[in-house]
Amino acid sequence: MLTIINLEKFYGKYKAVNGLDMHLKKGDIFGFIGPNGAGKSTTMKIIAGLLPADGGEIYVDGIDALKDNKKLKEKIGYMPDFFGSYENLKVIEYMEFYASIYGIVGKESKDLIMDLLELVNLEEKKHAYVDGLSRGMKQRLCLARSLVHNPELLILDEPASGMDPRSRFEMKGILKNLKDMDKTVIISSHILSEMNEICTSVGIIEEGNLIYSGGINNLLSRMSSNNPLKIIVRDKVKESKVILSELPYITNIKENSKELTVFFNGGEIEISNTIKALVLKDIPIVSFTQVSENLEDVFIKITEKESK
Amino acid sequence: MKINPILKNESKVGVRTFRFNLMVMLYVGILSIVAMWAYFIINSDKYGMGIDLSKFTILSFALACGQAVLLMFIVPVLTATSITGERERQTLDILLSTNLSPMKIVLGKLMSTVTKVALLIISTMPIYAINFLVGGTSFKELIILTLFFISTTIYVGSIGIFMSTVFKSSKSSTVASILTVLFIVIGTIIIGFVVISRDYYDALSNNTISTFTINLPFWLYINPTIEFIYILIKQNGILYFAPDLINYMNLNKIFVISLINQGIVTLLLILLSAWRLNPVRKSIIKVRR
Numbered sequence: 001m002l003t004i005i006n007l008e009k010f011y012g013k014y015k016a017v018n019g020l021d022m023h024l025k026k027g028d029i030f031g032f033i034g035p036n037g038a039g040k041s042t043t044m045k046i047i048a049g050l051l052p053a054d055g056g057e058i059y060v061d062g063i064d065a066l067k068d069n070k071k072l073k074e075k076i077g078y079m080p081d082f083f084g085s086y087e088n089l090k091v092i093e094y095m096e097f098y099a100s101i102y103g104i105v106g107k108e109s110k111d112l113i114m115d116l117l118e119l120v121n122l123e124e125k126k127h128a129y130v131d132g133l134s135r136g137m138k139q140r141l142c143l144a145r146s147l148v149h150n151p152e153l154l155i156l157d158e159p160a161s162g163m164d165p166r167s168r169f170e171m172k173g174i175l176k177n178l179k180d181m182d183k184t185v186i187i188s189s190h191i192l193s194e195m196n197e198i199c200t201s202v203g204i205i206e207e208g209n210l211i212y213s214g215g216i217n218n219l220l221s222r223m224s225s226n227n228p229l230k231i232i233v234r235d236k237v238k239e240s241k242v243i244l245s246e247l248p249y250i251t252n253i254k255e256n257s258k259e260l261t262v263f264f265n266g267g268e269i270e271i272s273n274t275i276k277a278l279v280l281k282d283i284p285i286v287s288f289t290q291v292s293e294n295l296e297d298v299f300i301k302i303t304e305k306e307s308k
Numbered sequence: 309m310k311i312n313p314i315l316k317n318e319s320k321v322g323v324r325t326f327r328f329n330l331m332v333m334l335y336v337g338i339l340s341i342v343a344m345w346a347y348f349i350i351n352s353d354k355y356g357m358g359i360d361l362s363k364f365t366i367l368s369f370a371l372a373c374g375q376a377v378l379l380m381f382i383v384p385v386l387t388a389t390s391i392t393g394e395r396e397r398q399t400l401d402i403l404l405s406t407n408l409s410p411m412k413i414v415l416g417k418l419m420s421t422v423t424k425v426a427l428l429i430i431s432t433m434p435i436y437a438i439n440f441l442v443g444g445t446s447f448k449e450l451i452i453l454t455l456f457f458i459s460t461t462i463y464v465g466s467i468g469i470f471m472s473t474v475f476k477s478s479k480s481s482t483v484a485s486i487l488t489v490l491f492i493v494i495g496t497i498i499i500g501f502v503v504i505s506r507d508y509y510d511a512l513s514n515n516t517i518s519t520f521t522i523n524l525p526f527w528l529y530i531n532p533t534i535e536f537i538y539i540l541i542k543q544n545g546i547l548y549f550a551p552d553l554i555n556y557m558n559l560n561k562i563f564v565i566s567l568i569n570q571g572i573v574t575l576l577l578i579l580l581s582a583w584r585l586n587p588v589r590k591s592i593i594k595v596r597r
Binding site for chain 2 (some may be wrong): 045048049050051052066069070073074076077078080082083084085086087088089093097098100101102103142145149
């Protein structure tokens, strides 16, 4: 559905996007993660035909997006990170306006608008003025607007930014519906726990470089491979500590009452050997886990450099 | 017929605002004051036989001038905020991400201004009705004058829209548009008057005045005042406001050339505006990195 090859974008001499490659299949929900100014919005705007690229190629459903802007716009729906609207416009008029841009008018337009408002749970607000809607409602309306021409690819820039937890929950539900509708979606967000639940794959961008692109589970296990082990024992804490310290791959052990935090070098073999060593010495293990990381932790780790 | 979605939306929503209604009220109000003032002049000149009805041409002249002056300020303000307004409301990216071409956006904005101006002109018809009563203006003359205002609105509007694509904020583009329009309407006339007067007095001093004809500098043809004066002379025959120099001009020729010139400038500005609005436009100068 979407193929990006060696995409480049400069702002003056600053390279905002540096040789970005990406490939999305139909139905993929791709989460774009990165700190502010990493190049997420720039990349999304280039895909949406709102910024010219300085190098590379983009294909959306076989269309050369950098050359055929008109055909591209039939295929994509874009939702910016800020909701803008006109004064004195009602929800239904807002939708009618954008439907008319795509030549959808009359009964067809009315039926479509009602379906879309239902999808984003705004059917009861159809006669309300857009200005009077809450931020969450405006964001949902903007999403409905981006779907008006039934695009194949949806580009959502921070769709949940500034929303309260309730609105975020609703937005998550809508995105799940889009997933069921087999839409291909690129979504950037800082609410990573939600990305974790919705996205089929993620891309981490930093200083214009896509430093990771792939499945979320793969990323989490890769980032967690060297995470410490947390072992809780019923008793024999000192004995456990001695046994563990004799293992060559253990680098450090921290003790907190009956809980031991064990730092090590290695992978699954070393983890199983650790359990084996403790069990063979009859250590009463209550709990044995490797500290896992969620997407948020990964994001923090990656962006640590920037905050320093 | 498929109506431009921008035109349709702005025609519906734009006229709902308090601002627009206030503008109509002020517009009609100011023109009413102009009409009352002109009527006062006509009335103050009456003799025992009553009001000299032929002087009602003053009223139509005053109304036309009042309308022209008001539109000279209103049209740049309406159009100069068209694109910058979209940018400030953060709706421009949404519009550009749809399959609406930059040209359609520019034309939609321009046409919506023309619609608003047409509404303003129509709302002043009751004032013109005073003239119909006594024969100061014929309906045909009113139509011609309205068509002139509409064509000038398109011309001045294209300047406003172009400025709106050049500047980022509405304030800057409005100021730039008004200054540009003032320069075109008043500035070029002053410069042109100085240049032509110099030639005229040269001809007088060289005793070649009998063969003297005025050739307007090419840049003066961008001034819509020329057509306006032409229409006023044709309709009212009022020449007392015009300098003697006007007798040395071929007004018919000047009128046609002005119309053509302003048409070309309008077209160029519309094309340039659409080009500037295109987010993925090709750069004229290729920057090497």
